[in-house]
Amino acid sequence: MPVYHKLGKIPAKRHTQFEKPDGSGLYYEQLFGTIGFDGMASLMYHIHRPTQVMQILDSKDITPKIANAQQLMMRKLIGFNVEPKEDFLDSRVPLLVNKDCIIGLAAPQKSLREYFYKNADSDELLFIHKGSGTLRTQLGNIVFEYGDYLIIPRGMIYQIDFDTTDNRIFYVESHSPIYTPKRYRNYFGQLLEHSPYCERDYKLPSTLETHDEKGEFIIKIKKQNQLHSLVYQYHPFDVVGFDGYNYPWGFSIHNFEPITGRIHQPPPVHQTFQTDAFVVCSFCPRLFDYHPKAVPAPYNHSNIDSDEVIYYVDGDFMSRNDIAQGHITLHPGGIPHGPAPGAMERSIGKKEAHELAVMVDTFRPLQLTEEALQLDDGKYFHSWIE
Protein backbone atom coordinates (compact mmCIF):
# COMPACT_ATOMS: atom_id res chain seq x y z
CA MET A 1 0.00 0.00 0.00
CA PRO A 2 2.47 2.72 1.05
CA VAL A 3 4.72 3.01 -2.00
CA TYR A 4 4.87 1.70 -5.55
CA HIS A 5 6.54 -1.70 -5.46
CA LYS A 6 7.32 -4.47 -7.93
CA LEU A 7 8.71 -7.96 -7.73
CA GLY A 8 9.50 -10.61 -10.32
CA LYS A 9 8.76 -10.41 -14.03
CA ILE A 10 6.13 -8.11 -15.53
CA PRO A 11 5.48 -7.05 -19.13
CA ALA A 12 6.71 -3.64 -20.27
CA LYS A 13 3.14 -2.45 -20.86
CA ARG A 14 0.13 -3.36 -18.71
CA HIS A 15 -2.74 -5.32 -20.26
CA THR A 16 -0.59 -6.59 -23.13
CA GLN A 17 0.49 -10.06 -24.23
CA PHE A 18 2.98 -11.51 -21.74
CA GLU A 19 4.38 -14.73 -23.18
CA LYS A 20 5.72 -17.60 -21.13
CA PRO A 21 9.37 -18.27 -21.99
CA ASP A 22 8.70 -21.90 -22.99
CA GLY A 23 6.23 -20.81 -25.68
CA SER A 24 3.30 -22.53 -23.95
CA GLY A 25 1.08 -19.47 -24.01
CA LEU A 26 0.47 -16.29 -22.07
CA TYR A 27 0.63 -15.48 -18.36
CA TYR A 28 -2.71 -14.60 -16.78
CA GLU A 29 -3.04 -11.03 -15.58
CA GLN A 30 -5.13 -10.23 -12.49
CA LEU A 31 -6.01 -6.80 -11.15
CA PHE A 32 -5.99 -6.95 -7.35
CA GLY A 33 -7.70 -3.81 -6.07
CA THR A 34 -10.01 -2.43 -3.41
CA ILE A 35 -12.71 0.25 -3.25
CA GLY A 36 -13.95 -0.78 -6.68
CA PHE A 37 -11.44 0.56 -9.17
CA ASP A 38 -10.81 3.60 -6.99
CA GLY A 39 -8.46 2.34 -4.28
CA MET A 40 -5.03 0.77 -4.11
CA ALA A 41 -4.38 -1.86 -6.76
CA SER A 42 -1.69 -4.19 -8.03
CA LEU A 43 -1.40 -6.12 -11.28
CA MET A 44 -0.15 -9.66 -10.86
CA TYR A 45 0.76 -12.29 -13.44
CA HIS A 46 -0.15 -15.95 -12.85
CA ILE A 47 1.14 -19.09 -14.54
CA HIS A 48 -2.43 -20.46 -14.35
CA ARG A 49 -5.86 -18.86 -14.34
CA PRO A 50 -6.61 -17.82 -10.74
CA THR A 51 -10.25 -18.87 -11.13
CA GLN A 52 -9.97 -22.67 -11.23
CA VAL A 53 -12.21 -23.78 -8.37
CA MET A 54 -12.52 -27.59 -8.20
CA GLN A 55 -14.75 -27.98 -5.14
CA ILE A 56 -16.61 -25.86 -2.63
CA LEU A 57 -16.50 -27.60 0.75
CA ASP A 58 -18.44 -26.87 3.93
CA SER A 59 -18.56 -23.45 5.52
CA LYS A 60 -18.07 -22.69 9.18
CA ASP A 61 -19.81 -19.91 11.08
CA ILE A 62 -17.22 -17.85 12.97
CA THR A 63 -19.44 -14.94 13.97
CA PRO A 64 -18.10 -13.48 17.24
CA LYS A 65 -20.40 -14.36 20.15
CA ILE A 66 -21.46 -11.04 21.61
CA ALA A 67 -22.09 -11.19 25.35
CA ASN A 68 -22.39 -7.52 26.14
CA ALA A 69 -23.68 -5.40 23.29
CA GLN A 70 -24.29 -2.08 25.05
CA GLN A 71 -22.02 -1.38 27.92
CA LEU A 72 -20.46 1.51 29.82
CA MET A 73 -17.80 -0.03 32.00
CA MET A 74 -14.03 0.33 32.02
CA ARG A 75 -12.48 -3.09 31.54
CA LYS A 76 -9.15 -4.77 31.91
CA LEU A 77 -8.67 -8.01 30.01
CA ILE A 78 -5.84 -10.35 30.97
CA GLY A 79 -4.65 -11.10 27.47
CA PHE A 80 -2.04 -13.74 28.22
CA ASN A 81 -4.83 -15.91 29.66
CA VAL A 82 -5.79 -16.62 26.05
CA GLU A 83 -4.99 -20.30 25.51
CA PRO A 84 -2.42 -21.13 22.84
CA LYS A 85 -3.76 -23.29 20.02
CA GLU A 86 -1.95 -25.08 17.24
CA ASP A 87 -3.90 -23.76 14.27
CA PHE A 88 -3.43 -20.16 13.13
CA LEU A 89 -7.14 -19.46 12.59
CA ASP A 90 -8.43 -21.52 15.53
CA SER A 91 -6.13 -19.57 17.81
CA ARG A 92 -7.87 -16.27 17.06
CA VAL A 93 -10.04 -15.01 19.91
CA PRO A 94 -12.26 -12.06 18.98
CA LEU A 95 -12.72 -9.80 22.01
CA LEU A 96 -14.06 -6.40 21.01
CA VAL A 97 -16.30 -5.98 18.03
CA ASN A 98 -18.39 -3.37 16.21
CA LYS A 99 -19.71 -2.91 12.68
CA ASP A 100 -16.29 -1.76 11.51
CA CYS A 101 -13.75 -4.05 13.09
CA ILE A 102 -12.87 -7.08 15.19
CA ILE A 103 -10.12 -6.69 17.80
CA GLY A 104 -8.65 -9.86 19.25
CA LEU A 105 -5.73 -11.90 20.47
CA ALA A 106 -4.14 -15.06 19.18
CA ALA A 107 -1.48 -17.45 20.42
CA PRO A 108 -0.82 -19.76 17.46
CA GLN A 109 1.69 -22.55 18.03
CA LYS A 110 2.12 -23.96 14.54
CA SER A 111 3.02 -22.55 11.17
CA LEU A 112 0.14 -22.43 8.73
CA ARG A 113 1.04 -24.86 5.94
CA GLU A 114 -1.97 -27.20 5.51
CA TYR A 115 -4.17 -24.65 3.79
CA PHE A 116 -4.12 -21.08 2.56
CA TYR A 117 -6.09 -18.23 4.09
CA LYS A 118 -7.80 -15.17 2.65
CA ASN A 119 -9.83 -12.58 4.50
CA ALA A 120 -12.25 -11.27 1.90
CA ASP A 121 -13.96 -8.85 4.32
CA SER A 122 -11.16 -7.09 6.09
CA ASP A 123 -7.69 -5.70 6.00
CA GLU A 124 -5.77 -7.39 8.79
CA LEU A 125 -3.33 -5.78 11.20
CA LEU A 126 -1.24 -8.34 13.06
CA PHE A 127 0.92 -6.92 15.85
CA ILE A 128 3.65 -9.39 16.79
CA HIS A 129 4.08 -9.32 20.55
CA LYS A 130 5.94 -12.62 20.84
CA GLY A 131 7.52 -14.75 18.19
CA SER A 132 9.11 -14.38 14.80
CA GLY A 133 8.78 -15.96 11.40
CA THR A 134 7.82 -15.30 7.80
CA LEU A 135 4.53 -14.09 6.36
CA ARG A 136 4.26 -15.93 3.04
CA THR A 137 1.91 -14.41 0.48
CA GLN A 138 0.97 -14.48 -3.18
CA LEU A 139 2.91 -11.23 -3.60
CA GLY A 140 6.07 -12.09 -1.71
CA ASN A 141 7.29 -12.86 1.77
CA ILE A 142 7.98 -10.66 4.79
CA VAL A 143 10.26 -11.77 7.61
CA PHE A 144 8.80 -10.54 10.92
CA GLU A 145 9.86 -10.30 14.54
CA TYR A 146 8.81 -8.87 17.88
CA GLY A 147 7.31 -5.39 17.52
CA ASP A 148 6.25 -5.67 13.88
CA TYR A 149 2.92 -4.55 12.56
CA LEU A 150 1.95 -6.65 9.54
CA ILE A 151 -0.70 -5.07 7.31
CA ILE A 152 -2.39 -7.57 5.02
CA PRO A 153 -4.88 -6.10 2.56
CA ARG A 154 -8.25 -7.80 2.11
CA GLY A 155 -8.20 -10.55 -0.47
CA MET A 156 -4.52 -11.39 -0.05
CA ILE A 157 -3.92 -15.16 -0.01
CA TYR A 158 -1.37 -16.07 2.62
CA GLN A 159 0.26 -18.57 4.94
CA ILE A 160 2.46 -17.87 7.93
CA ASP A 161 5.56 -19.58 9.35
CA PHE A 162 6.58 -19.27 12.98
CA ASP A 163 10.11 -19.99 14.23
CA THR A 164 8.90 -21.37 17.58
CA THR A 165 5.63 -22.39 19.29
CA ASP A 166 5.60 -19.36 21.61
CA ASN A 167 3.71 -16.67 19.69
CA ARG A 168 1.41 -13.88 20.82
CA ILE A 169 -0.45 -11.64 18.37
CA PHE A 170 -2.75 -8.66 18.92
CA TYR A 171 -4.87 -8.29 15.80
CA VAL A 172 -7.45 -6.02 14.23
CA GLU A 173 -9.63 -6.98 11.29
CA SER A 174 -10.80 -3.77 9.62
CA HIS A 175 -13.66 -3.59 7.15
CA SER A 176 -12.21 -0.38 5.71
CA PRO A 177 -8.65 -0.17 4.38
CA ILE A 178 -5.79 0.49 6.77
CA TYR A 179 -3.73 3.45 5.55
CA THR A 180 -0.94 5.67 6.78
CA PRO A 181 -2.42 8.89 8.23
CA LYS A 182 -3.35 11.37 5.54
CA ARG A 183 -1.80 14.29 7.39
CA TYR A 184 1.63 12.61 7.24
CA ARG A 185 1.53 12.54 3.43
CA ASN A 186 1.94 15.17 0.73
CA TYR A 187 -0.30 15.54 -2.32
CA PHE A 188 1.44 12.63 -4.06
CA GLY A 189 1.52 10.35 -1.04
CA GLN A 190 5.13 10.79 0.05
CA LEU A 191 5.59 10.91 3.80
CA LEU A 192 6.37 14.43 5.00
CA GLU A 193 9.24 15.51 7.24
CA HIS A 194 7.01 15.73 10.33
CA SER A 195 5.85 12.13 9.95
CA PRO A 196 7.13 9.90 12.79
CA TYR A 197 8.30 7.34 10.25
CA CYS A 198 9.30 7.31 6.60
CA GLU A 199 9.36 4.99 3.62
CA ARG A 200 12.75 3.52 4.55
CA ASP A 201 11.14 2.00 7.64
CA TYR A 202 8.72 -0.18 5.69
CA LYS A 203 9.18 -3.93 5.41
CA LEU A 204 8.14 -4.59 1.84
CA PRO A 205 7.47 -8.08 0.46
CA SER A 206 10.48 -9.75 -1.14
CA THR A 207 11.38 -13.30 -2.15
CA LEU A 208 8.46 -14.02 -4.43
CA GLU A 209 7.66 -17.73 -4.17
CA THR A 210 6.47 -19.03 -7.51
CA HIS A 211 5.04 -22.56 -7.49
CA ASP A 212 3.92 -24.21 -10.72
CA GLU A 213 2.09 -27.07 -9.07
CA LYS A 214 -1.11 -28.92 -9.91
CA GLY A 215 -3.07 -30.61 -7.12
CA GLU A 216 -5.79 -29.83 -4.60
CA PHE A 217 -5.15 -26.62 -2.71
CA ILE A 218 -7.58 -25.51 -0.01
CA ILE A 219 -8.08 -21.79 0.47
CA LYS A 220 -10.10 -20.87 3.57
CA ILE A 221 -11.88 -17.64 2.74
CA LYS A 222 -13.45 -15.46 5.40
CA LYS A 223 -16.51 -13.61 4.13
CA GLN A 224 -19.46 -12.28 6.14
CA ASN A 225 -18.29 -14.11 9.28
CA GLN A 226 -18.29 -17.45 7.47
CA LEU A 227 -15.15 -19.43 6.79
CA HIS A 228 -15.61 -21.03 3.38
CA SER A 229 -13.26 -23.72 2.10
CA LEU A 230 -12.63 -23.79 -1.64
CA VAL A 231 -10.38 -26.28 -3.40
CA TYR A 232 -8.30 -24.87 -6.24
CA GLN A 233 -6.53 -26.84 -8.95
CA TYR A 234 -3.24 -24.94 -8.84
CA HIS A 235 -0.98 -23.68 -6.09
CA PRO A 236 -2.16 -20.12 -5.25
CA PHE A 237 1.44 -18.87 -5.17
CA ASP A 238 1.91 -19.13 -8.94
CA VAL A 239 2.64 -15.44 -9.47
CA VAL A 240 5.75 -14.64 -11.54
CA GLY A 241 5.60 -10.92 -10.92
CA PHE A 242 3.49 -7.96 -9.83
CA ASP A 243 3.58 -4.21 -9.50
CA GLY A 244 1.42 -1.59 -7.86
CA TYR A 245 0.38 -0.35 -4.45
CA ASN A 246 -1.80 -3.12 -3.01
CA TYR A 247 0.31 -5.73 -1.22
CA PRO A 248 1.14 -6.80 2.34
CA TRP A 249 3.73 -4.79 4.22
CA GLY A 250 5.25 -4.43 7.65
CA PHE A 251 6.44 -1.72 10.00
CA SER A 252 8.24 -2.12 13.32
CA ILE A 253 6.88 -0.20 16.30
CA HIS A 254 10.54 0.25 17.28
CA ASN A 255 10.97 2.47 14.20
CA PHE A 256 8.23 4.86 15.31
CA GLU A 257 9.97 8.12 16.26
CA PRO A 258 8.04 9.72 19.12
CA ILE A 259 7.15 13.40 18.96
CA THR A 260 7.72 15.10 22.31
CA GLY A 261 7.22 18.62 23.65
CA ARG A 262 7.65 20.98 26.58
CA ILE A 263 4.16 20.08 27.76
CA HIS A 264 2.03 16.96 27.37
CA GLN A 265 1.46 15.96 23.75
CA PRO A 266 -1.98 14.59 22.83
CA PRO A 267 -2.56 11.06 21.48
CA PRO A 268 -2.63 12.12 17.79
CA VAL A 269 1.18 12.54 17.90
CA HIS A 270 1.35 8.78 18.41
CA GLN A 271 -0.88 7.98 15.43
CA THR A 272 0.48 5.22 13.23
CA PHE A 273 -2.42 4.13 11.00
CA GLN A 274 -5.83 5.44 10.01
CA THR A 275 -9.04 3.96 8.70
CA ASP A 276 -12.53 5.39 8.20
CA ALA A 277 -13.61 3.86 11.51
CA PHE A 278 -10.65 3.84 13.92
CA VAL A 279 -7.09 4.99 14.43
CA VAL A 280 -4.07 3.04 15.66
CA CYS A 281 -1.42 4.73 17.82
CA SER A 282 1.98 3.53 19.07
CA PHE A 283 3.12 4.55 22.53
CA CYS A 284 6.90 4.16 22.48
CA PRO A 285 9.78 4.85 24.86
CA ARG A 286 10.50 8.58 24.75
CA LEU A 287 11.74 11.58 26.67
CA PHE A 288 9.14 13.19 28.89
CA ASP A 289 7.84 16.76 28.67
CA TYR A 290 10.51 19.30 29.63
CA HIS A 291 8.66 22.47 30.72
CA PRO A 292 9.89 23.17 34.29
CA LYS A 293 6.30 22.77 35.53
CA ALA A 294 5.36 19.96 33.15
CA VAL A 295 3.01 17.18 34.25
CA PRO A 296 4.10 14.25 32.07
CA ALA A 297 1.14 12.01 32.94
CA PRO A 298 -1.87 12.59 30.71
CA TYR A 299 -4.72 14.79 31.90
CA ASN A 300 -8.14 13.25 32.43
CA HIS A 301 -9.95 13.21 29.14
CA SER A 302 -13.43 12.55 27.80
CA ASN A 303 -13.17 10.46 24.69
CA ILE A 304 -16.86 11.11 24.28
CA ASP A 305 -17.02 9.95 20.66
CA SER A 306 -14.75 6.94 20.71
CA ASP A 307 -13.93 3.78 22.62
CA GLU A 308 -10.26 3.52 23.59
CA VAL A 309 -8.49 0.17 23.58
CA ILE A 310 -4.89 -0.08 24.79
CA TYR A 311 -2.82 -3.21 24.41
CA TYR A 312 0.18 -3.20 26.75
CA VAL A 313 3.30 -4.61 25.16
CA ASP A 314 6.24 -3.86 27.41
CA GLY A 315 7.84 -1.48 29.88
CA ASP A 316 6.33 0.50 32.70
CA PHE A 317 3.05 2.11 31.72
CA MET A 318 3.38 5.34 33.61
CA SER A 319 -0.27 6.40 33.80
CA ARG A 320 -1.54 3.13 35.28
CA ASN A 321 -0.95 0.92 38.29
CA ASP A 322 -1.16 -2.84 38.11
CA ILE A 323 -0.73 -3.24 34.37
CA ALA A 324 1.30 -6.05 32.84
CA GLN A 325 2.27 -7.34 29.41
CA GLY A 326 -0.66 -8.59 27.39
CA HIS A 327 -3.30 -6.64 29.30
CA ILE A 328 -5.96 -4.79 27.33
CA THR A 329 -7.82 -1.86 28.81
CA LEU A 330 -11.10 -0.59 27.40
CA HIS A 331 -12.17 2.94 28.22
CA PRO A 332 -15.60 3.35 26.66
CA GLY A 333 -16.70 6.62 25.14
CA GLY A 334 -19.19 8.58 27.19
CA ILE A 335 -17.29 8.73 30.49
CA PRO A 336 -13.91 10.34 31.19
CA HIS A 337 -10.83 8.44 32.21
CA GLY A 338 -7.34 9.46 33.26
CA PRO A 339 -4.24 8.48 35.18
CA ALA A 340 -4.56 6.11 38.11
CA PRO A 341 -4.37 7.66 41.62
CA GLY A 342 -0.77 8.67 42.31
CA ALA A 343 0.32 8.43 38.67
CA MET A 344 0.21 12.19 38.06
CA GLU A 345 2.33 12.94 41.14
CA ARG A 346 4.68 10.09 40.32
CA SER A 347 5.31 11.41 36.82
CA ILE A 348 6.54 14.86 37.90
CA GLY A 349 10.28 15.22 37.47
CA LYS A 350 10.59 11.96 35.55
CA LYS A 351 12.75 12.24 32.44
CA GLU A 352 11.74 9.24 30.38
CA ALA A 353 8.78 7.01 29.63
CA HIS A 354 9.60 3.37 29.04
CA GLU A 355 6.17 2.24 27.95
CA LEU A 356 5.39 0.30 24.79
CA ALA A 357 1.73 -0.06 23.86
CA VAL A 358 -0.65 -0.12 20.92
CA MET A 359 -3.86 1.91 21.08
CA VAL A 360 -6.95 1.49 18.92
CA ASP A 361 -9.57 4.23 19.17
CA THR A 362 -12.83 3.24 17.47
CA PHE A 363 -15.39 5.82 16.43
CA ARG A 364 -18.30 3.45 17.13
CA PRO A 365 -18.86 1.71 20.49
CA LEU A 366 -17.37 -1.74 20.92
CA GLN A 367 -19.24 -4.84 22.04
CA LEU A 368 -17.65 -7.47 24.27
CA THR A 369 -17.57 -11.11 23.28
CA GLU A 370 -18.09 -14.06 25.60
CA GLU A 371 -14.34 -14.68 25.52
CA ALA A 372 -13.66 -11.07 26.53
CA LEU A 373 -15.83 -11.44 29.62
CA GLN A 374 -13.82 -14.50 30.61
CA LEU A 375 -10.60 -12.42 30.48
CA ASP A 376 -12.10 -9.41 32.27
CA ASP A 377 -10.74 -8.76 35.77
CA GLY A 378 -14.12 -7.27 36.73
CA LYS A 379 -12.74 -4.62 39.07
CA TYR A 380 -10.71 -2.32 36.87
CA PHE A 381 -13.50 0.31 36.79
CA HIS A 382 -12.85 0.83 40.52
CA SER A 383 -9.16 1.56 40.04
CA TRP A 384 -9.60 5.34 40.19
CA ILE A 385 -11.16 5.23 43.68
CA GLU A 386 -8.79 6.60 46.31
Ligand SMILES: [Fe+2]
Ligand atom coordinates in the same frame (compact mmCIF):
# COMPACT_ATOMS: atom_id res chain seq x y z
FE1 LIG B 1 -7.02 7.82 27.08
